Amino acid sequence: KQEVTQIPAALSVPEGENLVLNCSFTDSAIYNLQWFRQDPGKGLTSLLLIQSSQREQTSGRLNASLDKSSGRSTLYIAASQPGDSATYLCAVSDSWGKLQFGAGTQVVVTP
């Protein structure tokens, strides 16, 4: 059974520092991996999607890497801003698109 774990559960950094969020999964037979952002009381916003054949994806200040064989993904956010404060969730997908999520990392960026 697939299990997705995110470490740390919470993270607080001063503005300008880089953020590193970790995600691990137990079954490497994934179709893709997605990183989402969730603001309090809101739905999820997709940040990056990495296909199982890819090693990384980049969008602006965000970069996500995927090492399928070791069951790990890392999300890097460069030069953090207070607006980056949110909960970040990773999820792995099967071929049907069914997502299995980690519990998330709650990020606070202090001015």
Place this chain on the structure above:
Amino acid sequence: GAGVSQTPSNKVTEKGKYVELRCDPISGHTALYWYRQSLGQGPEFLIYFQGTGAADDSGLPNDRFFAVRPEGSVSTLKIQRTERGDSAVYLCASSLSQGSDTQYFGPGTRLTVL
């Protein structure tokens, strides 16, 4: 264009009552997913539709939960004889097709069972 919408945004009901939660996916998206999120947890998969048919309902917790998508667009999640443990945020997502496409999530319906 319009994103995924869900109604109502909040629903408070009493134990034992019946509720319906609605999801309007992005126009043209054939795949539709329902998830449930409890406080402090990531969303958990409930059911997946490809077109009108439920391709995978393995996440529905028991037979009190049922979902339909009769015309391949709007979907309704139905919960009978609600229990306090059903309280959660119910999220709907849609994607252009199954598998490799990005899923776009609605804002969710917060269900509270008293």
